[in-house]
Amino acid sequence: MSDAVFEKLAALTPDRRSFLKALGGGLTFLLTFEADAQESGANGHHGRGHSLPENISAWLHIGEDNTITVFTGKVEVGQNARTALTQAVSEELRTPPQAIRLVMGDTDRTPFDMGTFGSRTTPTMAPQLRRAAVAARETLLDLAARRWKVGASSLEAANGCVRNPATGKTISFGELTKGQSFVQSIGPVKVDKPLSRSLAKVDGRDFVTGKHRFTADLKRPGMLYGGILRPPAFHATVSSLDTSTAEKLPGVHVVHDGDFIGVTAPNSLAVTRALAAIKATWKTEPQPSNKNLFEYLKANPDGDAASEVVRSSVIAVDGNRPQLWTTYHISYIAHVPLEPRAAVAEWNGSKLTVWTGTQRPFGVRSELAEAFHLPEESVRVLVPDTGSAYGGKHTGECAVEAATLAKAVGRPIKLVWTREEEFTWAYFRPAGVIEIRSAVGKDGRITAWEFHNYNSGASGITMPYDVPNQEIVYHPSRSPLRQGSYRGLASTANNFARESHMDDLARAAGLDPLAFRLKNLTNQRLRAVLTAAAERFGWGRAKVGANRGAGLACGTEKGGYVATCAEISVDPDTRNVKVERVVTAFECGAIVNPDQLKNQVEGAGLMGLGGALFEAIQFANGRILNPKLSEYRVPRFSDLPALETILLNRRDLDSSGAGETPIMAIAPAIGNAIYDALQIRVRALPMAPHIVRG
Amino acid sequence: MQIELLVNGRIHRVDTDLERSLLNVLREDLDLTGTKYGCGEGECGACTVLLDGQPARSCLTPANAAAGKPITTIEGLEKDGALHPLQQAFLDADALQCGYCTSGMILAGAALLQKNSSPQPDDIIHAMQGNICRCGTYPRIIHAIQSAAASMKRGEHV
Ligand code: FES
Ligand code: FES
Numbered sequence: 001m002s003d004a005v006f007e008k009l010a011a012l013t014p015d016r017r018s019f020l021k022a023l024g025g026g027l028t029f030l031l032t033f034e035a036d037a038q039e040s041g042a043n044g045h046h047g048r049g050h051s052l053p054e055n056i057s058a059w060l061h062i063g064e065d066n067t068i069t070v071f072t073g074k075v076e077v078g079q080n081a082r083t084a085l086t087q088a089v090s091e092e093l094r095t096p097p098q099a100i101r102l103v104m105g106d107t108d109r110t111p112f113d114m115g116t117f118g119s120r121t122t123p124t125m126a127p128q129l130r131r132a133a134v135a136a137r138e139t140l141l142d143l144a145a146r147r148w149k150v151g152a153s154s155l156e157a158a159n160g161c162v163r164n165p166a167t168g169k170t171i172s173f174g175e176l177t178k179g180q181s182f183v184q185s186i187g188p189v190k191v192d193k194p195l196s197r198s199l200a201k202v203d204g205r206d207f208v209t210g211k212h213r214f215t216a217d218l219k220r221p222g223m224l225y226g227g228i229l230r231p232p233a234f235h236a237t238v239s240s241l242d243t244s245t246a247e248k249l250p251g252v253h254v255v256h257d258g259d260f261i262g263v264t265a266p267n268s269l270a271v272t273r274a275l276a277a278i279k280a281t282w283k284t285e286p287q288p289s290n291k292n293l294f295e296y297l298k299a300n301p302d303g304d305a306a307s308e309v310v311r312s313s314v315i316a317v318d319g320n321r322p323q324l325w326t327t328y329h330i331s332y333i334a335h336v337p338l339e340p341r342a343a344v345a346e347w348n349g350s351k352l353t354v355w356t357g358t359q360r361p362f363g364v365r366s367e368l369a370e371a372f373h374l375p376e377e378s379v380r381v382l383v384p385d386t387g388s389a390y391g392g393k394h395t396g397e398c399a400v401e402a403a404t405l406a407k408a409v410g411r412p413i414k415l416v417w418t419r420e421e422e423f424t425w426a427y428f429r430p431a432g433v434i435e436i437r438s439a440v441g442k443d444g445r446i447t448a449w450e451f452h453n454y455n456s457g458a459s460g461i462t463m464p465y466d467v468p469n470q471e472i473v474y475h476p477s478r479s480p481l482r483q484g485s486y487r488g489l490a491s492t493a494n495n496f497a498r499e500s501h502m503d504d505l506a507r508a509a510g511l512d513p514l515a516f517r518l519k520n521l522t523n524q525r526l527r528a529v530l531t532a533a534a535e536r537f538g539w540g541r542a543k544v545g546a547n548r549g550a551g552l553a554c555g556t557e558k559g560g561y562v563a564t565c566a567e568i569s570v571d572p573d574t575r576n577v578k579v580e581r582v583v584t585a586f587e588c589g590a591i592v593n594p595d596q597l598k599n600q601v602e603g604a605g606l607m608g609l610g611g612a613l614f615e616a617i618q619f620a621n622g623r624i625l626n627p628k629l630s631e632y633r634v635p636r637f638s639d640l641p642a643l644e645t646i647l648l649n650r651r652d653l654d655s656s657g658a659g660e661t662p663i664m665a666i667a668p669a670i671g672n673a674i675y676d677a678l679q680i681r682v683r684a685l686p687m688a689p690h691i692v693r694g
Numbered sequence: 695m696q697i698e699l700l701v702n703g704r705i706h707r708v709d710t711d712l713e714r715s716l717l718n719v720l721r722e723d724l725d726l727t728g729t730k731y732g733c734g735e736g737e738c739g740a741c742t743v744l745l746d747g748q749p750a751r752s753c754l755t756p757a758n759a760a761a762g763k764p765i766t767t768i769e770g771l772e773k774d775g776a777l778h779p780l781q782q783a784f785l786d787a788d789a790l791q792c793g794y795c796t797s798g799m800i801l802a803g804a805a806l807l808q809k810n811s812s813p814q815p816d817d818i819i820h821a822m823q824g825n826i827c828r829c830g831t832y833p834r835i836i837h838a839i840q841s842a843a844a845s846m847k848r849g850e851h852v
Contacts, residue, residue: 078792078829200788207793208781208800210728210768217727225722267722269714338732338740338794338828387730387794388829419733595788599831603791606830629737629826637819640832 026063026177027139029132030056030185056111058125060089060132062140066160066174068093068100070129073113074121075105077359078388079659080201080596081121087199087593088126092133094157095173097202105361105383115360117391117485121657126592132186139184143176199593203385215357215384216342220412223344224251226405227271229261229278230421233622234481236282246277254278255408262401264409268416288480289620294329294433297455297477305476310461312471324504325437328497329684330456331616332428332481336634339387340422345402346412352379356399357386364396371400372407390607391485392426423627428617429486430479432456434497444509446520453494455479460491460557460664463498465520481619488660491557492608492667496685499553499668503675513552513672514539523556525587525650529563530554532646533585537565544676547572548580551672555664559656560588561648564605564665566641568673575678575693579609579639579670585646586662589653597658601645604662610635612667613688697761701726702770708757716760717741717752720767728768728797732826739825742798743767749805751824768797771804780804783842784835791829799825803839812843 058072070089076082082102090097103109105116137157144162145152148169156163161170206212231238241261243254251266252274263274288296301307343356352372358364361381369376386393402415417425432455439448448469453461455477463470506516514534521527534540534552544550547570554563567581586601614633618625626632667685674691675681682690699706699716701724708723720726720743732740734753741753744766752760771778780803783789790796799822806813806821813821818836827835 078794080791200785201790201793204785204788204790204793205777207790207796208768208777208784209772210726210797212793213727214730214794216731217721219725267711267714268718269711336828338738338792338826339730340732386792388792390828416731419735599788599791599834602833603830606832607828628735629733630735634826634828635830635832636826637822637832637836640819640836643833 025179025181026061026174027136027180028183029060029136030183031058031060031128031132032056032185032187057113058111058129058132060129060136062136062173062177064174064178066099066172068095068160068173069103070100071103071110072125072129073105073107073110073362074125075116075359075361075383076385077116077357077393078386079116079121079600080593081116081125082385083199083202083596084121084126084592085129086202088130089133090199092130093137095160097199099160104385106380107361107365107382108380112362115363115394117359117394126655128186135184135186140173140176143180144171147171147176199596213384214339214342214387215344215355216339216414216416218344218355218384218414220344220346220414223412223414224264224266224409225268225271226262226264226402226413226415227268227275228401228415228421229263229275229280230425231259231282231284233282233284234287235622236284238280239283240281242279245279246274249274249277253409255405257404260401260404262405264405264411264413284622287620287622290331290616290618291620293431293480296480297431297433300478302476302478307476308458308474310458310472310474311463323439323508324501326435326497326501326504326683328434328436328493328500330430330432330434330493330496331685332431332483332619333486333611333615334423334428334617334632335390335392335426335486336422336629336632337388337390337392340417340419341393341398341426342414342416343399343402344412344414345399345406347403347406347410350374350378352403353382354380354399354403355382355384356396356402357389358383358393358396358399359389359391360394360396363394364399367396367400368403372403390487391489394485395427397425419629420627423617423632424624427482427484429611430456430483430490431481432490432493434493436497436501438501438505440505440509444511444516444519446505451498453490456493457490459489460494460555464523464526464554464556465502465517466522467520481617487604487607488557488663491555491661491664492611493685495553495555495664496612496667496671497683499555499665500671500681500683502553503551503668503672504681512540517554525561526554526556526563528648529561529585529587532648533563533565533583536585536644536646537567537581537583539565547677549673549675549677551669551674551676553665553668553672555661557661557664559654560586560658560661562586562662562665564669566666566669566673568670568677570674570677570691573693575691577613577670577674577688577691579613579641581642581644582666582669583644583646584662584665585648586658587648587650588656588658588661590651590655591647591649592655594647594649597647598645600658601647601662602643604660605643605666606635606640608663608666609639609641609670611685612670614686616686616689695758697758699724699757699761699765700763701765702767703764710757712756712758714757715753716743716750716755716757716765719757720752726767726769730794730797732794732798737824737826738795739798739802739822740795742801742825744801744805747805747808749802766801768800771800778804779846780807780839780842783838783845787834787838787841789831789834789838791831795825795827795829799827799835803835803842806839807843807846811847813839815840
């Protein structure tokens with residue numbers, strides 16, 4: 001090991017770095033990223049509020065008391081980042097995972113991070129932490145070698161200690177770091193190949209015993225409960241207000257500022273009652289409904305956002321007259337995280353602390369700083385491990401509301417959105433219209449492909465098949481509902497349209513859907529998952545029975561490759577569709593943790609099943625018409641098909657994230673199976689309403 | 695009004711508005727926050743507790759209606775530091791992602807195991823239909839319940 005390792009970084013002298021001081025002595029390894037390796041690119045915003053180098057992404061500290069602590073701005077929202085990152089460090093430091101503590105998503109203590117989304121945690125953070133742990137191990141071996149005056153290569157690290165196999169002598173990491181206080185900076189590294197093994201959720205015991213505290217479970221001294229009076233429609237404004245009755249209720253405070261009307265009370269029933277006692281009238285305006293949604297999206301391009309031509313390479317138009325024109329309709333859907341948005345806000349003088357479940361702690365800190373005209377360093381956001389998000393918890397409305405109430409009443413406030421609020425006041429996966437025109441030659445090769453997506457998004461829009469003439473355009477619209485990120489973004493919609501259309505084209509060409517796809521596909525990774533899924537499923541080998549159908553689909557996005565084969569049954573009377581069997585093959589490079597990966601693939605598939613068959617937001621005039629779990633159906637136990645998951649491990653390739661891409665093939669596979677069973681082509685998500693009788 | 699709640703073998707005297715839900719009293723007054731809110735209308739099962747040994751939706755149960763009856767919450771399932779076999783099985787099968795549905799799933803599953811010592815997948819689906827896991831861990835939950843049944847049979851746990 002070079003002596004450079006032992007150089008303190010001049011720019012990081014502990015007296016200027018209070019965070020390092022707080023850690024005490026020991027070894028600290030700072031991970032730096034290239035600016036463009038950060039997830040959403042450089043916003044010129046990194047690390048504000050910290051006096052740290054701009055591009056630090058995480059740090060790892062080994063203390064004199066043997067504690068190993070990793071600090072990262074990533075958060076845990078059910079995708080098991082905590083486990084994956086702990087595993088990376090544990091494996092390289094040769095230390096049991098229980099000995100490693102991860103501090104995540106705390107804006108005062110962890111380095112700036114753009115957010116936990118886009119399936120980037122495993123691909124970017126895990127290898128970096130792995131590398132830091134390797135450096136730490138080497139440093140520890142070196143320290144022991146100096147102490148014992150032997151060569152470092154003759155020593156080994158095991159169980160939080162360095163050991164000399166020749167003498168049997170051991171010394172703990174903590175002992176080795178005594179009196180040390182050095183800092184090493186580790187630059188961006190090429191991915192080290194991860195080991196493939198399954199580590200169970202690291203703090204799983206806290207969840208099965210109910211000990212883990214989600215945001216909604218936190219309590220602060222003197223805390224009150226908060227609630228917000230919601231308008232009857234989006235964009236409504238208050239025209240009259242009478243809060244006198246509510247204010248007379250014991251322990252109730254009403255907080256009113258413009259259109260913000262909230263209450264605080266000693267418990268949540270008192271909050272509900274106080275809100276009910278407020279008399280308000282609102283001015284509303286007419287707004288579109290889901291009945292005319294698709295015409296509306298096409299007729300209302302977003303004036304500020306130009307259409308994005310993703311691909312245009314028309315080589316020869318002659319002989320490529322479109323043979324197939326189809327249109328697909330995609331509904332708005334909701335994320336429905338089982339833990340609704342929640343925040344606990346507390347003011348100490350002009351310092352604001354907010355606990356909240358969000359994928360973007362630093363983004364929420366900015367929102368709060370802006371809302372209260374504070375410097376960012378006066379705001380601290382902490383993210384307890386959260387009851388999932390699926391792309392739905394990027395924003396900080398609930399945090400701002402809780403902090404507004406807390407400021408007004410001078411007490412800590414807990415605000416937990418009701419399910420109805422979660423369904424209404426967050427944001428939705430975009431709805432959209434997709435139009436495809438295509439042509440196929442006599443030889444079964446696709447010759448032309450024209451693809452227009454209105455509003456649902458550009459993710460997964462490119463054509464994985466080989467087509468010489470392509471035109472692919474994304475047209476943003478003015479969405480009548482607030483829309484945002486979702487698991488897999490628009491790739492579900494785009495892939496549903498594309499892979500449904502591919503089946504129609506196969507039929508036009510007189511070819512089996514699998515053979516047709518393979519004929520037009522040179523991408524080896526996609527071919528590999530497609531053939532693997534088809535083989536396990538027994539594609540083409542056996543005819544499925546009466547009132548049953550089989551379908552397949554594949555797709556790629558964000559470095560992941562997925563293929564799904566589905567078998568469905570249809571009740572001949574009601575035409576209720578049940579998905580009976582799903583075989584999914586997935587490949588995302590080298591596998592980090594096979595069991596967690598399988599869990600993510602299965603979970604994404606099941607979530608996709610809901611959007612494929614029955615999930616849809618109904619709305620009219622600025623109101624959500626089905627904001628309840630009794631009115632918005634999500635997949636339940638009885639919807640569970642027999643699931644088979646095949647994971648292809650490409651140890652020669654970098655790992656990509658796995659939380660999103662596996663969602664994209666299930667809907668078209670089900671749609672193609674429905675066609676196989678009924679000869680009915682449903683070109684809309686969700687599909688079930690278009691086929692059920694009665 | 696004062697009521698007595700018998701939670702996890704302990705008597706708690708609570709001074710409360712009788713219309714408050716058991717869920718809110720457990721969470722807000724007794725700080726037993728393992729029981730979760732997910733919908734407030736009996737549709738998700740996140741708030742499941744055992745009331746007189748039967749699974750109950752604590753969001754729809756007025757605290758008053760639970761007074762005097764034995765209530766078991768997720769915090770009371772552990773016995774002398776040993777996990778209930780189903781808690782252990784959830785860990786072994788990694789039957790959780792975000793873990794927000796987990797308390798309700800375990801209590802609903804534990805209630806099923808009391809009635810049926812070797813539940814088949816169909817029995818589980820039928821009994822657990824009212825519990826939502828948005829993360830989609832259903833296959834693992836079924837597996838966990840079946841393996842807990844097996845280990846209880848083998849007498850590995852009391
Ligand atoms: S919170 Fe009680 S069933 Fe959902
Ligand atoms: S594990 Fe997230 S809801 Fe079940």
